[in-house]
Amino acid sequence: MGAPGAATRGQTAPAIELRGISKSFGPVQANRDISISVRPGTIHGIIGENGAGKSTLMSILFGFYRADAGEILIHGRRTAIPDSQAAITAGIGMVFQHFKLVEPFTVLENVILGAEEGALLRPSLRRARRELLRLEEEYELQVDPDAVVGDLSVGHQQRVEILKALYRNADILILDEPTGVLTPGEADQLFRILARLREEGKTVILITHKLREIMDITDTVSVMRRGEMTATLKTAETGPEELAEYMVGRKVLMRLEKNPARPGKPLLEIENLRVTDDSGVERVKGISLNVRAGEIVGIAGVAGNGQTELLRALGGYAEATGTICIGGKRVPLSGPGADGGARRRAGIAHVPEDRHREGLIMAFHAWENMGLGYHDRPEYRRGIFIDNAALRQKTEGRIRRFDVRPADPWLPAGSFSGGNQQKLVIAREIESDPDILLVGQPTRGVDIGAIEFIHRRIIALRDAGKAILLVSVELEEVLSLSDRVVVMFDGRIMGERQAAATDEKELGLLMAGVAQGDPA
Amino acid sequence: MRELPQWVDVIVVPVVSLLLAAVISALVILAIGEDPVLALQTMVSGALGSSYGWGYTLYYTTNFIFTGLAVSVAFQARLFNIGGEGQAMVGGLGLALACLYLPLPHWILALPVAMLAAFIFGAAWAALPAWLQARRGSHVVITTIMFNFIAAALLNYLLVNALRPPDSMDPATAQFPGGTHLPTLADLFAVFGIGFAKSAPVNVSLIVALAACFGVWLLMWRTRLGFALRAYGNSETAASYAGISPYRMIMVAMLISGGLSGCMAINNVMGEAERLVxxxxxxxxxxxxxxxxxxxxxxxxxxxxxxxxxxxxQGGAELALWTSIPRELIVVIQALVILFTGALDNMVRGGIGFVRDVAHTLREAPERQGKG
Structure with a gap:
């Protein structure tokens, strides 16, 4: 493809080569003199802590940002990428962490969206269907072209994103944290697809924070730390410990150290809880569960089996039936007194699953976000006024104690990286001094250094005698953090195990809805 | 979308929008064979060239501050209150009833009482659309527009059939009693020995309007209620996570919004006409x-x-008075300003971003060549 550039000397040019890319946002240097070279037909991993500059680098490659210095070579040819259209023309396809799909449209309509030929839709759709089926065949990416995207599972929606890129003749595919929203099974399927793409000669760049994924699938890996590329290695010649060290710049404990739990009296008692969602579907179908002081109860399960609705009902913003007792006192589940404020006053703090839509207000300053859910507390209350100075002061302390970067209380929440956003939420909820902490997906989209930190904070809270209910789709996380594990499937509890006495295989079966004693 | 620096957003974008509107207005004036420079001169001298001109300009400004604040408060809670017109009319009704039927011997007493009446009536007119939005999900844009028509019809009926003095043919209330007369800016300035056009309608309401601006700023950025309103406006999901009741936020934002619209009546009804027309x-x-x-x-x-x-x-009124530019053209100019500053805001923004990018590329180009 194209005339060979200066970079070709005997061998094939790299599919992508970056030379000396730098980019700063005001005083923050997001990328500093970054050079990488990815050979065609390989899978290249980019790993690094949140805020290390991975996403900035990929945004430059996809034309969202313009680099301050440096150049991009595609197949040995210097290429300017002023916008995403240029990136697509250059054969780059991007699969974002948050999909860019029109949910009420069919798969086929989504695929041709923006790439229609001519004003009439029908001929384009006919041609597109043939091409789409060919692509699905070639890359083993089976999706029904006529299915409505909103009805598809997350894993299948991601396939549609990949198909969209392939349909636009991408031969370099960038995936940003692709497994963040997938179940373990779906992630395995995705990796099979990526391997297949590699076989067909496509080049894949995988951005992730999960060491295991890097080890499992990539050929080469680059590590980023604080805007710099600290290492580029052959995956076969490295291991998770070494990579983790490059990422955070120090030795990282890969195993979570914790003392055995000393559970006290039950603080949270749930009896026959039922939750129906807005569209009238019953999502939680009669759950009974206790969480005692000084223990972490983990809820494992594939996403979408009622965990979200359970957390919402406990957090006070989804109506429910049944009973919830907090510290032995029954709380109302609907009508007046059933809201987030009342639950917080009763002693519940809540790290929601979705920090973008619930946990934070992206346009608010970091310090304003510290008031979210707590703006009526006496410490911030001055008659009808809110004590902004007190909020700012609290925020400064929390930013220090939770090592939030950049340490600027005036930055809008949306300008922090995912891990630092999560630290803000966790700081707010833990330091509100709750009796019970609800934690949903505490480390989703969060890097290793921060994961370790967040896990230790949660365990410290447990050791302080608080009751913690953890919901996570990361089985590994549930197992390492919890004292007791409960598996949810289809709105019901499939089983309960002591974390120390079970393993991923047993829980995996329960998560798939295979009850004990069933022929598996 | 790349973000523009804040100073560009706040200053450059509105100024460029305004200049674009002015340029196109000038072209339109040229096209009908008039002189745009003369037109601009007429507008500036008519609106800003004398204390009389200022008196009218500031009188209109006072009206627009109240209605602009009203829309802003609702906006902060992400509600689009298009019913300012109706709420201001009904606010005028409340004010007129207070002025006509309550014993108000002096403006110091009359102003707060009448303003309260105007606020309550304006808020009440926003209450039903707000409730329909909060409880039934009927969009406030639709319902507030409809309420504008209902308000107009209601006032029409009341002024013709109920409030009109029997000996008058004019669909208006009787003149308000003397105790409700608000001091004009000329009266206030006279205390300090400063001369100001006596016939200009600008009055003490301007100061009330400025105080209302300060009040809204306090409310939005310094009170717990304002925090909750802005949280709700920015993210409904985060607000419900935080325990902020959407129902309460919609009602409160719309009631304050309607009330502020209603308060406009202290300027146009009480301060200027001194009767409801x-x-x-x-x-x-x-x-x-x-x-x-x-x-x-x-x-x-x-x-x-x-x-x-x-x-x-005010400049438009002067233009119609002193030049042969037809009245309709003033509406065109105002429409262009609204179009550019309101509706085409993003176009201007994108244009400025584009210019900046081009400048950036041009600056970079010689460097690149040097390197290559």
Missing amino acids: LNATEGAGFIGIAVALMGRSHPVGVILAALLFGFLF
Whole structure:
């Protein structure tokens, strides 16, 4: 493809080569003199802590940002990428962490969206269907072209994103944290697809924070730390410990150290809880569960089996039936007194699953976000006024104690990286001094250094005698953090195990809805 | 989308929008064979060239501050209150009833009482659309527009059939009693020995309007209620996570919004006409939308934008008076300003971003060549 550039000397040019890319946002240097070279037909991993500059680098490659210095070579040819259209023309396809799909449209309509030929839709759709089926065949990416995207599972929606890129003749595919929203099974399927793409000669760049994924699938890996590329290695010649060290710049404990739990009296008692969602579907179908002081109860399960609705009902913003007792006192589940404020006053703090839509207000300053859910507390209350100075002061302390970067209380929440956003939420909820902490997906989209930190904070809270209910789709996380594990499937509890006495295989079966004693 | 620096967003974008509107207005004036320079001169001298001109400009400004604030408060909670016109009319009704039927011997007493009546009536007119939105999900844009028509019909009926003095043919209330007369700016300035056009309608309401701006700023950025309103406006999901009741936020934002619209009556009804006439609001409720858009829903922005529209109103009237430019053209100019500052805001923004990118590329180009 194209005339060979200066970079070709005997061998094939790299599919992508970056030379000396730098980019700063005001005083923050997001990328500093970054050079990488990815050979065609390989899978290249980019790993690094949140805020290390991975996403900035990929945004430059996809034309969202313009680099301050440096150049991009595609197949040995210097290429300017002023916008995403240029990136697509250059054969780059991007699969974002948050999909860019029109949910009420069919798969086929989504695929041709923006790439229609001519004003009439029908001929384009006919041609597109043939091409789409060919692509699905070639890359083993089976999706029904006529299915409505909103009805598809997350894993299948991601396939549609990949198909969209392939349909636009991408031969370099960038995936940003692709497994963040997938179940373990779906992630395995995705990796099979990526391997297949590699076989067909496509080049894949995988951005992730999960060491295991890097080890499992990539050929080469680059590590980023604080805007710099600290290492580029052959995956076969490295291991998770070494990579983790490059990422955070120090030795990282890969195993979570914790003392055995000393559970006290039950603080949270749930009896026959039922939750129906807005569209009238019953999502939680009669759950009974206790969480005692000084223990972490983990809820494992594939996403979408009622965990979200359970957390919402406990957090006070989804109506429910049944009973919830907090510290032995029954709380109302609907009508007046059933809201987030009342639950917080009763002693519940809540790290929601979705920090973008619930946990934070992206346009608010970091310090304003510290008031979210707590703006009526006496410490911030001055008659009808809110004590902004007190909020700012609290925020400064929390930013220090939770090592939030950049340490600027005036930055809008949306300008922090995912891990630092999560630290803000966790700081707010833990330091509100709750009796019970609800934690949903505490480390989703969060890097290793921060994961370790967040896990230790949660365990410290447990050791302080608080009751913690953890919901996570990361089985590994549930197992390492919890004292007791409960598996949810289809709105019901499939089983309960002591974390120390079970393993991923047993829980995996329960998560798939295979009850004990069933022929598996 | 790349973000522009804040100073560009707040200053350059509105100024460029305004210049574009002015240029196109000039072209239109040229096209009908008139002199745009003369037109601009007429507008500036008519609106800003004398204390009489200022008196009218500031009078209109006062109206637009109230309605602009009203739209802004609702905007902060992500509600689009298009009903400012109707709420201001009904606010005028409340004010007229208070002035006519309550014993109010002096303006010091009359002003707060009448203003309270105007606020309550304006808020009440916003209450039903707000409730329909909060409980039934009926969109406030639709319901508030409909309520504008209902308000107009209601006032029409009341002024013709109920409030009109029996000996009058005019669909208006009787003159308000003397105790409700508000001091004009000329009266106030006279205390300090400063001369000001006596016949200009600008009055003490201007000061009340500025105080209202400060009040809205306090409410939005310094109170717990304001925090909750802005949280709700920015993210409904985060608000419900935080325990902020959407129902309460919609009701509160719309009631304050309607009340502020209603308060406009202290200026146009109490301060100027001193009786309630038909169509007293003269479209100020709609101008408020443009004022809030241009003022970025911030009280300071609202003051500046209201001043601009006050200038356009007064300058436009002068234009119609002194030149042969037809009245309709003033509406065209005002429409262009609204179009550019309100509706085409993103076009201007994108244009400025594009210019910046081109400049950036041009600066970079020689460096690249040097390196290559």
